[in-house]
Amino acid sequence: MLDAIGAAPAGLSATEVSRRTGMPLSTAHRLVQTLAARGGLERQPDGRYRAGLRLWEVAASAPRASGLRDTARPFLEDLYEATQQNVQLAVLDSGAALVVEHFATRVAVPTASRIGGRLPLHASGVGQVLLAFAPREEQDAVLAGSAGALHRPDDHLAEVLRRVLAGIRRTGVAVAARTMPLPALAVAAPVVGRGGQVVAALAVVLPTEETSGPAYVPAVVATARGVSLQLAGAPMTLPGRAATGAARRVDGGTARGR
Template sequence: MAGGAGDERSVAERVFAIADAFERGGELTLSEVARRANLPTSTAHRLLAEWVSWGGLVRGDDGRYRVGMKLWRLGVRQPTARRLREVARPYLEDLLEATGEHVHLAVRDGLGVVYLERFSGPGAVRVISDVGSRLPLHATGVGLVLLAYAPPEVFAEVLAGPPRKFLPNTLTGEAELRSRLADIRSTGISRSVEELTRGAFSVAAPVRDSAGDVVAAVSIIAHVERRDEPQFPLGVRMAARGISGALSIRR
């Protein structure tokens, strides 16, 4: 039995195994957590209850668990994340003013994308991404940008997942994903139409540090009817370049 009598891990190691179960992001059932953490269901249930009580995880009405705000707040106290948000804020605010839609700043965390910041206009399209949200790399505009510049082994792990098809337009096959990532590296921009959320499209671009490495992505998510408006790709490119330049200056 998983994590049974022969399990020599300490209590702390079992607690951390619960946290590791959420490395790929998304929402998990009790049985999925137990399997990923290699724990008996009863042990996983008890430890999950403690995580929820502390605030590190949240249990939804459907019984699934996801990362809670307390863990996210601890994460953004890390200097790199905090500096990213501070540097990006004025550029994101300008992008919001120009578009009136959702504007995001996100970073890669393992096989998921975590949203560090979000600004939204009053009439913005309804989306599931929010500050602290963790979503799959392959199904989001910012995630695809970060996946395009990630090490090859990250792409291999995404394929091994396997990637989930959220909507008909969600790319999950190896060939189509490779083509998409190559296009992102060639053009410096990602365009997605109804791949995670119906009625929405996104445009995203990479943010680079002083060494030229991609450390984050900025995006706009807007009503799909506006997908041909030229200010979206232009705006997200300018914002990403501005944030990158500011990161190079502020050491």
Template sequence: MTARDAGRPTVTSRVLDILEAFSAERTALTITQISRRAGLPLSTAHRLVGELACWGALERDAGGGYRVGLRLWEVAALAPRGPALREAAMPFLEDLYEATHENVHLAVLDGLEVVYIERISARAAVHVFSRVGGRWPAHATGVGLALLAHADTDLQERAITGPLRRFTGRTIATGPELRRVLAEVRRTGVAISDGQVETFALSVGAPVYGPDDTVVAAVAIVVPTPGWEARALVPVVRASARGISRALGAPRALRSPETALHNR
């Protein structure tokens, strides 16, 4: 939503609208484009973009356009669910990658979407739409189902009451189906998303627990459907999630796997 949609705009809302004008498809914008996408007068956009560039939130490229600046990356690095989590997870993500040489994801939940904070992939791995910093609807992905199954009840009900975006004929598209799948994820400790985003891709995910034994992230592996079965991936994905949880100091990760699953 742009500043003009929110009633009387504040300086903060205008700045946020400018930053929101950028996307994965539009990484470089001119002042005119920023003005139009943010819903701001050209003079206002010019002034605020100049201030953001001086601070380092935006950078001007050789063609005269603007891109997101490194200063924002520095600030984002302070987020507790960002680099610290990634650093603890990397050894286990790399081990998981070596098991298949396919796609490995680490993600966190933000509302009804997942945000990917790490991805390891081979050149020949099955095609996926994910990218570091990118978002995807939680109900359609392995990491998302693993996270949503352990989210608070209100958030789960928001997801269940929909609407649920459909990507393929296999995408979870009804509330009762999503409720059933989330219950199964809690029972088994793993989430399986088979052909929900692309029919030829299979994702197996598992929750990662933090120091207070709440789910803080999820790890998943995505492989091509031909040649792979979910049950063959479950043990390695569970082991990876458990290793990350242990590195984060989750008490449940110090118990035996049988005890942890029984106490879920």
């Protein structure tokens, strides 16, 4: 039921909830009324229900997102101030890149991402980074199209994506152009947690006509390395030799240049 309501920004009536979820109408009425009474849903004047602030309050306390956001936010703010472009932080969740932090200016390229929004693993910078370091079975599911990410099984597309992911693992950086849901160019890098595993990805998202995407790599990598060091509490190396080298080039200097 929450999935159905979350996918409908304008809200749903109890009847629409029943129809979309397949649950009996009486059950849908009872559940939406119970959640509304507790603040989980908010009833609109037109009788539709939308997600309530109580859900946001509970979700904001989720340890995986809240601890990561608190640690990463100062670094992301610096990257945002330096680039004046969209900055994203995302984690792998249920076959998608779940955006847990997002900064943007009025003049930045429009994107479909928002905090709590989901981006496709195969067609976004943060998604490709997360997929590159995901368990093999999850990679295989996306590559085979069974997770819906490729929309249809396609051996050629799967092979192209497999080479892209191998390059990301080798360099520790993704420079990804996409046309859906909106045109954009993303420069992304992995964030490593205390156990040495990739726990998130961060990216700068630029207009597709931006030709200096690679020039953002050192700043993005340095930001990811800073978050990783803070999470780990000790010096460590990000995946990819090139990423490590890029991070060293901006260490002791500034991540504010392009």
